[in-house]
Every structure is written in structure tokens, then in C-alpha cells.
Amino acid sequence: MASKADPGGRPAVIPRAVPPDQASLIALLQLEADLRRQASEMELVYFLANESRRLFDYGQMFVLRLSRLGDSFRIIAASSLATIDRNAPLVRAIEASVAAIKRERGLDDALEFDARAYDGEDVLGEYPFESWNWQPLRDAKGQPFAGLLVARDTSLREAERFRLDRLAETSAHAWRALSGPEPVRRVPRLDKRQRIAIGVVLLIAALLPTRMSALAPVETVAARPFTVSAPFSGVISTIEVPPNGRVRAGQPLVRFDDVKMRNELTLATERLSVARARLERASSAAFGKAEEAREIAIMRAELDLAQAEHDYAQDMLSKTTLVAPRDGIALYSDRRDYEGRAMNVGDPIIRVADPKSVRFRIDLPASEQMSLSPGSPVEVWLDSQPLWSIDARLEQASFSARKTPEGVMAFALVATPIRQRPDIGARGTARVHGHWVPMIYALLKRPISALRQRIGY
Secondary structure, eight states, X not given: OEEEEOTXXXXXXXXXXXXXXXXHHHHHHHHHHHHHTOOSXXXXXXXHXXXXXXXXXXXXXXXXXXXXXXXXXXXXXXXXXXXXXXXXXXXHHHHHHHHHHHHHTOSSSOEXXXXXXXXXXXXXXXXXXOEEEEEEEEOTTSOEEEEEEEEESSOOOHHHHHHHHHHHHHHHHHHHHHHXXXXXXXXXXXXXXXXXXXXXXXXXXXXXXXXXXXXXXXXXXXXXXXXXXXXXXXXXXXXXXXXXXXXXXXXXXXXXXXXHHHHHHHHHHXXXXXXXXXHHHHHHHTTTOHHHHTTHHXXXXXXXXXXXXXHHHHHHHHTTEEEOSSSEEEEOSOGXXXXXXXXXXXXXXXXXXXXXXXXXXXXXXXXXXXXXXXXXXXXXXXXXXXEEEEEEEEEEEOSSOEEOTTSOEEEEEEEEESSOOXXXXXXXXXXXXXXXXXXXXXXXXXXHHHHHXXXXX
């Protein structure tokens, strides 16, 4: 049965029409064949909205589909439109009118109605078409899952209603062939008991204890490296060990240009010889001339000064070659970064570290700040071995954040690996675990912090 609107805008039942004439039958058969050739649901929907004019004339046709959640129908395609704007007033008014019809009478059967009677915002008053016809598309169980909404100036004739009904059956069959017996996989509704059970389960899950955790970049560093720095201002001549090379205690590491130091030692040696000779001459003459004996104390002081200068120059010359203070590996970037370069006093050159004594340096972003204590567990995934983690224990954490080279404010954490000792310089990601808290707190901590920072409360 079909229906049409009475003067008050309420749907009225209309009897099923008789079969169309031969010309219309040919057009119907051709359209049905074209429908079945569509390769996807969206192609089928756009074909319906735009090509159904072969069977009957209309101003505009809308294709609506049942929502996955709820009982409302939503417009998914319209003739002469490439896309549907969900916020367009016309789209919202049509969907509201269809929802009102569904609540009042239902949309299981074909209907003709006046949509303006259900338009609370008077949007359809300026719409040029007054006659609205609803034709449902049914699934394998006979329930409407979609519908064709035809808008035109006049009501459909009986033959046109028959073609629309036939078109709906064919298009529903083609739609089910593309999507399966249930074209719209709806979210099942839960009864009161099920909702209560789910709420109880969620409440229990929210109160389950879990550890606060955060991810942060990590680097493997030497635990207590010895830094070899420049003892004086000078130019590095050569570096005797390659980067990351093994060294032994006493092995030469760095040689400075010693021309200046050798010259200063030579001059100091000459000044020492002159001072010693003058003192010896004065000592010999002290027995004959009293005035020369009085100069002995002064010359002895000059000899001591010359001796000190000589010792200093000799000591500085010995420091032109820097040796390894202990066994380990030499950590620096490249020889070319240092050879021939002028260094100031105290500039670091090489670090000598024990490869078996390593630590993890973690930069915990300030936005991930949480309560930590020594001994907290840490999991480290290095980029060189991303499939398994290295267990570590937190050793210390800084009280204030500092800016990292990447420009991020972060707290410096130090963790000690428990068993495995990775190579120095290895990088990766660390998961730092904090105190035990309810799961709901762990889930909502970041959103609440972001909201408070945004609103300033």
C-alpha cells in the first residue's frame, strides 16, 4: 500500500498502482540492469539519486540510510549534489521532518506527505517543491534500512508510484548484494540490566590499581667517566687513539704542540745556570770582600726563583702529552674536530670510561611529571633492539627541569641497568614507572592537567 497527504499534512494510505506501459517498462528494465552493474554502495546511491529521472520526473531525490546508532535516517546522497553538508539547514530540516513522520506514523510503508507541516524552523517554506514521497528500501528481514525521498511540484501519478515501488525493490536487492543481508550493521541496544552490569564492570576497572608511567627519550652514558681536558692554552698536534678505542693506563692520548714549552724550558735552564754561576762566584768572593758577601742572600733568592721557573717549564713540557689515567675506552667525536685546534685551559677533549659501568640518562618531559622515588622500575627499549626491553632501577632524579638540546623542558633522571650492559651511546625510549594509583586517575591525569592549563584554574 502507498499513501498521500491529507490537507492537514498527515500521511494517508494510497492503493498500489497498476503496471506501467511498454515504453516505461523498457526504461525500467534498462535502469534495473544499470543498477546491478554498480560496483560499490556509494556508486549505487549516487546512481539512484541522479539517474532515476529515466522513470519519472522529480525536482530532487534524497537517499537516506538508517543510522548505526539510534533510529534516525540520515541523508547520504542527493541529486545534483556531489557531497552532503551535515550542517546545511535544508539537510537538517529534511532529516527532522522524516524523524517526525517516523515517530507519528512510521516509515515502513510508502508515504506522501507535506514536509512543511513538520518543519519547526520553517526552513522548507522557501523550498520550491511541495510534494514529498517516501519509499522504503528493505533488508532481508523486511525491515526498512534506507529510503528514497522524492520532492516534486505535484503528487505522483499511479503509474509513477508503481515505478518508484519497483525501483525501490530493485535497488534494495542490489544494495544487499553489495553489502550483505544487513546493509546497516547497527549498534545493539542494551537493556537496563546490561547497562547496570557494564557500569559495574567499568567502575571496578576504574578502581583497579595501576602504576603511573610515562615515556621519555633515553641515552646510555658512562657511569663515572674521567675527562681529559687541556692543561694549558695551546694547539693540539695529534690524538693518538681512535674514537671509542681501547686504552690502558699510562697510554698517550693527546699531544700538544710543544715548541713554545721547549723554548721556555731552554730559557729557564739558561737562567738557572746563570743564577747558579753568580751565586758560586759570590760565595767564593765572600772570604775576601765583605760587600760581595752581603749579596749572597740576594743571589741565593734569584737562584731559587730560577729553579722554580725551570721546574715549572719542565712540568708544563711534560703535560704536552696527556696519558690515560686508567683502562677503558676513549670517547670523543672525531680526530679532525681537535687536531690543529687551539684549546683553552680546562676545555674537555676526551673522556675515558669503563664500558662495563654504564647508566641510563632519561629526559622526562615536564608535562609528564609525576612522583618518583629511588628504586622505581624503568623499562628501556633501545633503537638497536626494539623487540625486547632492558630492566633498570631509578637511581636519582633532578628537582628542577632544564631545557634539552631539542628545546623541551625536562627532568634529568638516572637509572642503573639490572643485568644487561648496553653499549655507551645507545639511544631509545624509556618507560618510567611511578607510584600506584587507581586506573581512572592514570587515565584522566593528562586531560585534567591540559584542561586546567587551558582555562587557567
